[in-house]
Amino acid sequence: MPNALVTGANRGLGLALVRALLTRGDRVIAACRHPGKANDLNRLTGEHPGRLHVLPLDLTDPKSHHELARELPLVLGNDAGEGRIDLLINNAGVLHSGERFGKVTAANLEDSFRTNAMGPFLLTQALAPLLADDAKVANITSELGSIAGVTRFGTPSYNISKAALNMASVLLKHALADRRITVLALHPGWVRTEMGGNEATLPPAQSAESLLRVIDGASLADSGKYLDWNGEPLPW
Numbered sequence: 241m242p243n244a245l246v247t248g249a250n251r252g253l254g255l256a257l258v259r260a261l262l263t264r265g266d267r268v269i270a271a272c273r274h275p276g277k278a279n280d281l282n283r284l285t286g287e288h289p290g291r292l293h294v295l296p297l298d299l300t301d302p303k304s305h306h307e308l309a310r311e312l313p314l315v316l317g318n319d320a321g322e323g324r325i326d327l328l329i330n331n332a333g334v335l336h337s338g339e340r341f342g343k344v345t346a347a348n349l350e351d352s353f354r355t356n357a358m359g360p361f362l363l364t365q366a367l368a369p370l371l372a373d374d375a376k377v378a379n380i381t382s383e384l385g386s387i388a389g390v391t392r393f394g395t396p397s398y399n400i401s402k403a404a405l406n407m408a409s410v411l412l413k414h415a416l417a418d419r420r421i422t423v424l425a426l427h428p429g430w431v432r433t434e435m436g437g438n439e440a441t442l443p444p445a446q447s448a449e450s451l452l453r454v455i456d457g458a459s460l461a462d463s464g465k466y467l468d469w470n471g472e473p474l475p476w
């Protein structure tokens with residue numbers, strides 16, 4: 241049974257990815273900040289005995305990455321803890337809205353960078369020994385991380401952090417290439433979540449299913465690509 245790990249799994253796109261992975265038969269490790277409060281995940285755990293494990297993770301705290309890495313062998317694969325992660329989806333992210341030029345704060349920039357760029361990069365590094373050879377790492381970025389695609393001063397902390405995540409994705413491709421691990425930077429579309437808002441065009445389940453299709457269809461030759469939920473390339 242393939243093992244998949246999803247960050248930011250308690251709501252939004254992360255929760256939809258967990259549901260889609262469970263439906264197709266994977267064992268899922270759902271990482272979130274507050275497992276005790278993750279009611280939807282805890283309900284799903286009951287519906288999928290032994291196939292869904294909810295573990296704590298705060299992406300902004302490297303200690304938390306290492307604690308997750310220590311706990312994982314206990315839930316992965318078999319009693320000897322010899323299982324590996326076949327798919328790591330770095331989904332968790334934050335968007336500080338309402339930023340205006342002249343009023344952008346160091347706190348917003350720092351939190352965005354720590355959550356959206358530093359977190360996925362350092363978590364992938366910490367979990368690398370637990371990734372299967374020829375595993376896949378999907379970094380959920382955004383079209384707003386495209387330097388070529390910027391048209392306005394909208395959400396600078398978010399744009400900057402997602403552009404950094406795009407760079408991190410290409411660097412991780414190189415770091416993991418000798419283990420035949422494929423790394424993708426994926427834009428999920430405009431998704432109806434707390435972040436995307438009610439006007440967004442895609443239901444989370446549809447985005448999740450499309451993203452999994454793109455991930456499944458990707459091979460090592462695609463590693464380092466920046467793609468949307470339909471598998472279409474985006475300009476850097």
Ligand code: NAP
Nearest residue numbers: 248252253273298299331332333382430431433434435436
């Ligand atoms: P969301 O509804 O706001 O959910 C964000 C998730 O990230 C929540 O589970 C949240 O946990 C988690 N998270 C935030 N900071 C964290 C931290 N420090 N440690 C661990 N988890 C943390 O957003 P979403 O729409 O599902 O977004 C998922 C991903 O898609 C993000 O990377 C986002 O940038 C990207 N994206 C979304 C859209 C869109 O239209 N929605 C478009 C482009 C890209 P808590 O519940 O604890 O806060």
